Structures are given as structure tokens and as C-alpha cells.
Amino acid sequence: MHSKPLSIAFIVRDPLPPIRADVLTLFGAEMPRYGIATELVGQSGSNAPQPWHAGGMHVVGSLASRFASVLAPLWDLFGLVRAWRRARPDCIQVRDKIASGLLGRMAAALLGVPFVYWMSFPIVEGFEARRDDLARGNRLLWLAHALRAALSRLVIYRLVLPGARHIFVQSESMASWLAAKGFDRARMTAVPMGVDAALFDRARIRPVDDARLNGRRVVIYLGRVARARRSEFLFDVAAQLRERMPEVLLVIAGDAPSNDEMAWMRGEIGRRGLSQHVLLTGWLPQGAALGYAVRAEVGLSPIPRGTLYDVSSPTKLVEYLALGIPSVANDIPDQQLVIDDSGAGLCVPMQAHDFAEATLRLLRDKELAAAFAARGPAWVRANRTYGILGQRVAEAYQHILSRNA
Template sequence: MPQKPLSIAFIIRDPLPPARADVSTLFGDEMPRYGLQTDLVGQLGPHGGSAWHAGAMHAVGSLTSRFAAVLAPLWDLLGLLRVLARTRPDCIQVRDKIASGLLGRWAAALLRVPFVYWMSFPIVEGFEVRRDEIGERGRGLRWLAHTLRARASRHVIYRMVLPHARHIFVQSDAMADWLASQGFARERMTAVPMGVDAEQFDRDSIKPVADPRLDGRRVVLYLGRVAQSRRSDFLLDVADRLRRAQPDVLLVIAGDAPSSDEMAWMRSEIAARQLGEHVLLTGWLPQETALGFAVRAEVGLSPIPRGTLFDVSSPTKLVEYLALGIPSVANDIPDQRLVIEQSGAGLCVPMEAELFAAAVLKLLNDRQLAQQFALRGPAYVKTHRTYAILARNVAKTYKQILPQRA
């Protein structure tokens, strides 16, 4: 008689249905291979996603609601109750949520099952950065509200949630070391860097986009989110320098912004620099279309600002470029530096516009070097950063922390 799969009730911050590969691929495709099913709890997002076949999906509320930040814990409670009406999970796991982290901890205690926290981003420190940005414009009621949120969030996560987690999954070894420096046991952490779905990022299976704006241009790619906090205008500084040396260059920024205001800001920056002929900002794209743009690029860019927020991150875009055989230029946050050093498939430079532009021009002008990088990238990803590879370590960790059935 086949054994019943172990069950994870997983409360996530990202929109449902899941689009991020570290949820959709890792938990949707890979964990079932190891006898682990996942019931997702969260809020609906503005864009659709694939159906969830690795358990059940309980979407309560919507991230498009103006009250989402306030109501999310209540919605997550309702979603968790729906999970419990269906099954008794073997563990409760929360990803990147504050109040719902506390909810998950209490629910796990009541059910007497392990509580696990998944930290893909230092959310508290993100709140503090936002508080400081507002404070630069004056310390009014808005600044006070963000100050109270940041202070309360720090107390909840670092005093009431993480100390009671049976295990903490983190985004990178750098994040694990950072949490260990704050007093959390390193042996209670597992680093799960970003990877790719090998089938989706098989270059031979991707149809290049037929967009005449790319014809006859030296295409440079940025695949990812646009945001002021990510200093996305840095890309425009690089494009401005590139066009002086390479007049037919076109920077394709294939991605959306977290808000219409952020997208308007980026468009205004392009106009202010008179880069309309050299920068194509696509906005949100289905993955198939985004990859169609990607395979027409000669160089991929992955600039990530240094600092507490991003030094502990594991950016997806660099690994995606390498999987597609796109020679890349990335800056020196720890995970990117490690990937460049191990793969030998790109150039790693500090996040300075002159240095980035020089590295891009080196790849555009040295076809032999670019071809070497293009060949090394997919081979590295297949042996180090596909979710099939990463899943082995994740599944092994779950088997150690989840109760085993007779």
C-alpha cells in the first residue's frame, strides 16, 4: 500500500497562483517526487498563473485590494482553516510574512507539528529602508506609521517567530551567515539559492520574439523587476554610456514595476536622458514572451545594489541568463560573485556605470570570449542551479525535520 505523502501548509507572501519558480517549480513539480505535497495559502494576484496540482490552493483575498496589508493575516487565518478542514498538515510553513508568521507559529503549536519559516528577503530591513526614505522628506504622520511598523515587525520576527521555528530556509549562504551573526543557530538553517526549471529555460525550445524594434540592433537585456529601491535608473546610466561607443545598441528591460508610479518614474527617466531610441521598456510579459526577448540578446545585465537588503539575496536573473547561454555582466553581491567564479560564464564588476558599460562592450566586441561564456553557462546551471538539483537538498531537510510515519 503506497504511503500517504507528507503535507506542508504553506502561507506565502507572493500572489496566487504562484509565478515564482522557487514556489511553482520547487514545490509544484519537485517536492511531490519526494513524497511531499503542499497546500498553498495566500492572496490572489493581478496576473494569472498555472493550476496547482501538488496539493490544494486556498486563495483568500486579493493583493490588489487597498486593504491587503491590513487584512492579509485574517485572510491567511481563513485559508489555514480551509486547509485544516481538508487535512491535518505535517508542518506549517510561512514565507516572508510578519503577522502571519506569528499565526503559523501558534497554529503549529496547537497542532503539535513543526513550524518552519522561509526567508527569501529581509522584510523587516526592507520596512526600515522605506521608513528612512520617507524620513528624508520629513518626519510626519506617514513616517511615524512606518516607524511603528518597522519596530513592531522587528520585535515579532526576531523575538517571537524565528526563535520558535524548527527550521529556517534562507535565500543564500550569505543570508544564513547574516542571521547566524544575530544569534540564530546556523545548523537550523538551509540555504536554497535561486535556480531555474531546466525545461523552461532550454534555449532550443524557445521561439525568439519577432519584434522589428530589435532588428539590426546590438541587444543588451535586463530581465526582472523595475524599482527605485533596486536603483533601476542605473541601467539607464549604463545605456547612456553604451550608445556613445555603440550607436546601434538597444537595452531591453523586460519586466514590470511594483506599481504604476514606479513604471511612470522609469519612463520619465528614459525621456529625461533622451534614451527612447536606445531603451525598450516592455512592462509585464508572459514568461514565454519574456524568454523570446531574452534569446535575442547578446549580453545580460544583473546589477543588484549592495547593502543589507540585497547582499543576502540570490538573484534569479543571472542564473536565467546563464541557462539560456547569454554572456552576462553582474556586480559583486556574494551569490552573484560565487556564480560567476564557479561558472566562468560572465564578468563580475562593481556596480558602477563606467565599469558595467566597459564590461558589456568587451563582450559585444570579443565574439570569441562571448561564445566561450555562452557555452559554459548552460553546463554550469544544469549541474548546480536547476530545481531538480536544489530539490534534493530541500527534500532531505524536510525528511529530517518532519515527523516520520510508521
């Protein structure tokens, strides 16, 4: 790409060491193949054991601190100075942070290098959703969230993004959404969620030995559960499947963001009389979760419609396809694109009846299910592995930084 290795100072919102594949794999494994090193800057908060061999990692502050939201920009400044001392950056990139986004833009201007923003989530709209959730509650708390949302909107859309030489976004839908706000589509690159081809090679995964699955028609949901994700929808689907095919077992291989939410999920299973038809595993190591997945006949990926999720790129559907699991997903834009392009699943509205009908169709029509299972892995290998996505991102950096060479 360049005659000398490139270095990106990358301020991230997620806890360090990184655990998300779109940081850990994309920047930790793929970017070094193209001569791009990454100096990660952020706060501690994960128990990931992996060292960062793709550059340096500068951890200042902790996300566990009650003052983290206020002090994070100052911590990021210290981390950025540490990164600069170790390797003068060829660009400064900020992911999903607002105040630190403004800081990154100013630091880039001071150093005379490009500023890049990585938007994996519409964070301002998330703040506004939280504000609206509090509308009937504590007025003082509502006012605080309203002020945060208003100030964040001003900073990100008037000061941060206009100063970015390039914006990486989560999906083509997010790119169109930002373009509608007046941002140049040519300055954006969509980087949807992908999979590590080696980790999601079905031949390497050992099916879980769990007697509760024996003799059952297993349907899988991989990933987190939460009220905000309308996870109770899965129980609505399970209840309809129970009536039509009693041997169905829905395995929910994932955890909730809090013990209270997990208790609520387990309580709902009992209240609805679904204890013999829904298995909620709680948190599992990735290998164990995939061991459940490969025993499933159908994968489910319901994602609520709305501003926050319509611009997202869910991982679970791509994971199912990579594992050769016929899938049922609802019609948020990225999932619609994946289903239409791959021909490896059914896309329906997020209604319990529609999901149940589509699931039953796949459980009953073995020829259709086999055709979907055969198409998924090949499509993922051609479109959504981090090897493929890494090439796309590296080419974008080549374009961004060639103007600064």
C-alpha cells in the same frame, strides 16, 4: 522519504494562485516527486490560471483590500483551519509574514507538529527602509511606519524565528547574516533562485521577430524596473555604450510596479536622448521576453548593494546563464558566487563605467563571449535548476520531519 505522503500547510505572502517559480515550480512540481503535498494558504491577487494540483489551495481575503495588511493574519487563520480540515499537516510553514508567522508557530505547537519559516526577503529591514524614506515627510506617517518596523523586529527575531525548527533562506549570504544575529546555522537551508530547465532550454525558444533589433548589438536586461532598484543605472550604462559603440541597443524586457514608475522610466529615456539606444518593452509574457533574450549578445544584472539586496538571490543572472548569454553582474554575494563558480560572466562593481567596459569587452571579444556562453547552461543544469534545488529542499524536510515521525 516516508511511507505515507507528507502534507505541508504553507502560509504565503505572495498572491494566490502562485506565480513565483520558487512556489509554483518548487512546491507545485518538484515536491510531489518526493511525496510532499502542499496546502497553500493566503490571499488572492494574481490572475494566474493554473490550478494547484500539488495539494490544496485555500484563498481567504484579497491583497487588493485596503485592509489586507490588518486582516491578513485573521484570513490566514481561517485558511489554516480549512487546510487542516482537508489534510492534517505534518508541519506548518510560513513565508515572509510576521504576524502570521507567530500564528503559525502557535498553531504548530497546538497540533504538535514542526514549525518552519521561509525567509526570501528581510522583511523587517524592508519596513525600516520604508520608515527611513519617510523621515523628511509626514511625521504621523513616519511614526506609523516606525512603530510597525519596531514591532515587526520584536516579533520576527524574538518570537517567530526562535521557535522555528528550521529556517529556509534565500542565499548563503542570508544564512550567514542570520547566524550573525545568533541563529543556529545548522537549522538553516539556503535555497537560491533557480530556473525551470525545460522553460529555459534555448533550443525550444523562438527568437522574437522585431525589426528594431536588426543590425544592432543587442544587450538585454530581464526583469522588473523600479526607482528602488536604481533602474536609472541602466540608462547611465546605455549612455556610455552609445558613445563607444553606437550600434548597441539595450533592451529592457520588463515592467515597473506602477504606471507612474513606468512613465518615469520612459521620460528618462527621452530626457537623456536614448530613444534610439534603449527599448523598454513593458510587461511581456514569459515566452516573448525570452524571445528577446535569445537575440542578445550580453545580459546585464545590476543589483544595488545594501542590507536588502546583499542577502538576495537574483534570478536574472541564472536565467542568462541557462540561455547561454554571456553576462555582466555586480558584486552582491550570490552573483559573485555564481560568476566565480560558473566562469560564465564578468563580475564588476555597480558603476556605469565598469558595466560599460565589461559589456564592451564581451561584445568585442568573441572568443571570450563564446567560452562564457558554453559554460553557463552546463553550470545551471548542475546547480540551479528546480530539479536540483527540489532535491535539496526535500532532503531538508526529511531531516526536519524525521524527528517528528
